[in-house]
Amino acid sequence: MNIENTQSQMRKGILEFCILSIIRRGEAYPSDIVEEMRAANLQILEGTLYPLLTRLKNAEMLTYRWEESNSGPPRKYFSLTEKGDSFYKELQQTWEELSNGVNALTSKKSDEPLSNS
Amino acid sequence: MKKIININLSGRVIPIEDSAYEKLQSYIESLRKYFVNEEGRDEIINDIESRIAELLDEKIRKGASSATEADVEEIINSMGKVEDFEAEEVAEAKDSNQQSGQQSSQQSQNYSYTEKKSKGRLYRDSGDKFIGGVCSGIAAYMNVDPAIVRILFAIITFGGFGLGFLAYIILWIVLPTKDLDGYAGKRLYRNPDDRIIGGVAGGLAAYFDKSARTIRLIFAAPLILSILISVINNLDFSNDLDLALNIGFGSISGTFILIYVVLWMVLPEANTNYEKMEMRGEKVDVNRIRQTVQEGMGNFKEKMKGWGEEVKESAQNFSSKAKEFSGTRGKAFAAEVNETVRSRGRGLGHVIAVLFKVFFLFIAGTIAFALFVGLIAFLFGGIAWSPVNDFFYGRVTGSRYMHGVH
Numbered sequence: 085m086n087i088e089n090t091q092s093q094m095r096k097g098i099l100e101f102c103i104l105s106i107i108r109r110g111e112a113y114p115s116d117i118v119e120e121m122r123a124a125n126l127q128i129l130e131g132t133l134y135p136l137l138t139r140l141k142n143a144e145m146l147t148y149r150w151e152e153s154n155s156g157p158p159r160k161y162f163s164l165t166e167k168g169d170s171f172y173k174e175l176q177q178t179w180e181e182l183s184n185g186v187n188a189l190t191s192k193k194s195d196e197p198l199s200n201s
Numbered sequence: 202m203k204k205i206i207n208i209n210l211s212g213r214v215i216p217i218e219d220s221a222y223e224k225l226q227s228y229i230e231s232l233r234k235y236f237v238n239e240e241g242r243d244e245i246i247n248d249i250e251s252r253i254a255e256l257l258d259e260k261i262r263k264g265a266s267s268a269t270e271a272d273v274e275e276i277i278n279s280m281g282k283v284e285d286f287e288a289e290e291v292a293e294a295k296d297s298n299q300q301s302g303q304q305s306s307q308q309s310q311n312y313s314y315t316e317k318k319s320k321g322r323l324y325r326d327s328g329d330k331f332i333g334g335v336c337s338g339i340a341a342y343m344n345v346d347p348a349i350v351r352i353l354f355a356i357i358t359f360g361g362f363g364l365g366f367l368a369y370i371i372l373w374i375v376l377p378t379k380d381l382d383g384y385a386g387k388r389l390y391r392n393p394d395d396r397i398i399g400g401v402a403g404g405l406a407a408y409f410d411k412s413a414r415t416i417r418l419i420f421a422a423p424l425i426l427s428i429l430i431s432v433i434n435n436l437d438f439s440n441d442l443d444l445a446l447n448i449g450f451g452s453i454s455g456t457f458i459l460i461y462v463v464l465w466m467v468l469p470e471a472n473t474n475y476e477k478m479e480m481r482g483e484k485v486d487v488n489r490i491r492q493t494v495q496e497g498m499g500n501f502k503e504k505m506k507g508w509g510e511e512v513k514e515s516a517q518n519f520s521s522k523a524k525e526f527s528g529t530r531g532k533a534f535a536a537e538v539n540e541t542v543r544s545r546g547r548g549l550g551h552v553i554a555v556l557f558k559v560f561f562l563f564i565a566g567t568i569a570f571a572l573f574v575g576l577i578a579f580l581f582g583g584i585a586w587s588p589v590n591d592f593f594y595g596r597v598t599g600s601r602y603m604h605g606v607h
Contacts, residue, residue, distance in 0.1 A: 114248070114252065115252065129279075129280065129281030129285055129286065130249075130252065130279060130280045130281065131232070131249060131280040131281035131282075131285075131286060132281060132285075132286055134245050134248045134249050134252075135236065135239060135241075135245045137248075138239075138241040138244050138245050138248070139240075139241070141241075142240060142241055157211055157212040157213065157251060157254075159255075160248065
């Protein structure tokens with residue numbers, strides 16, 4: 085059992101949820117997603133974001149369009165599909181249940197008795 | 202003083218230092234290897250490449266004259282190295298591949314990526330394959346250059362009546378596949394920058410750090426000698442000794458030509474700079490290779506003996522494994538094979554293409570050589586038939602020679 089392993093599993097579970105929620109607010113360019121995640125103190129490597137986006141795109145959760153940029157070749161801007169949107173909503177529900185449950189559990193004080201005893 | 206080159210990365214022209222370029226190249230190569238089993242690999246690599254291009258372009262537009270090694274380093278760090286991905290994807294690896302999952306959970310984080318090799322187990326290498334990845338897997342297992350294993354297999358196939366081919370098929374069926382991060386050292390390639398026929402001599406020259414001319418001379422010498430001797434022989438009919446010499450050199454030249462053809466077929470061409478660096482072995486200590494080669498020559502007999510025992514041992518292991526296999530793992534494996542066959546329709550096409558290429562090269566090589574011999578025979582008139590005889594004789598003894606050599 086090592087701590088990095090458990091931490092990375094925790095983080096990995098919410099990664100897709102976070103990315104979808106950023107894209108849901110409006111079309112996003114991958115490096116903007118990274119910026120936003122970092123600003124929220126959620127570390128992600130840009131190199132792991134691309135495969136994740138490609139996977140989500142191949143699963144028809146995301147779609148993208150090319151946008152001409154004023155310098156050089158066009159950029160890929162990602163947006164949510166309908167399928168992605170309902171996927172996101174399910175994730176959101178799960179997240180709320182999870183975070184409420186976990187918060188309720190972890191915020192209990194040590195002198196509180198176990199509920200079943 | 203630094204050399205600056207212009208590269209075109211995703212449609213942008215970027216001036217970059219030569220050393221920075223090498224670094225970038227090997228980074229992208231490592232990504233390519235890492236994502237080898239990923240469905241959208243090319244798309245991912247393209248996205249990452251164009252993002253890197255954008256970042257580098259930004260640096261240039263801010264006034265830098267060229268992208269430096271530090272710039273590339275910075276970008277690689279922000280994109281993440283392959284070993285960082287691994288740390289992030291531990292959980293997934295565990296789900297999809299039990300073996301590698303077990304491995305990574307046992308490993309502490311400061312293990313470097315290259316040390317994560319699956320030592321001690323034999324796999325087929327899905328990341329570096331010519332046909333089915335068998336040779337490359339064996340090479341990774343023994344930590345040698347895959348080209349050497351491929352050459353041995355080719356020799357066993359040509360000299361042993363297709364025995365190598367049979368062994369290959371069996372291994373192909375039996376071994377599970379895995380993307381191995383195999384041998385990282387000097388590798389044998391054909392050198393496209395220094396070629397007369399197929400670049401084989403050029404590649405060997407780069408590998409052994411000799412001049413290509415020397416290698417070519419070694420290849421050509423027996424042939425030239427046999428022709429010379431046959432000429433002399435025809436001038437002086439009374440000498441029987443020369444005839445023996447002639448046959449000797451003739452068969453050697455046949456062997457060398459066969460070796461050349463085999464190497465031509467088996468060795469990949471060093472096309473990218475990364476491969477060229479591998480070919481020249483720039484990351485490896487040259488002394489180590491020299492030592493390995495000398496050792497190999499010196500203790501050859503002992504090694505063969507030891508190797509024989511090892512083979513015997515592994516054969517015994519294998520038979521017990523086979524029993525276990527047919528008992529427990531059989532069903533699971535059969536399902537896997539089924540799936541592989543289904544999902545690898547394209548792979549099968551590739552195999553056929555490769556086999557076709559191999560046969561084509563072999564036939565083309567044979568025809569070319571026959572024409573060459575015909576030309577010689579024509580040049581020296583009716584009297585100089587011996588090179589032709591030597592050729593046929595050489596082909597037969599060729600295999601015997603190779604058994605002697607290896």
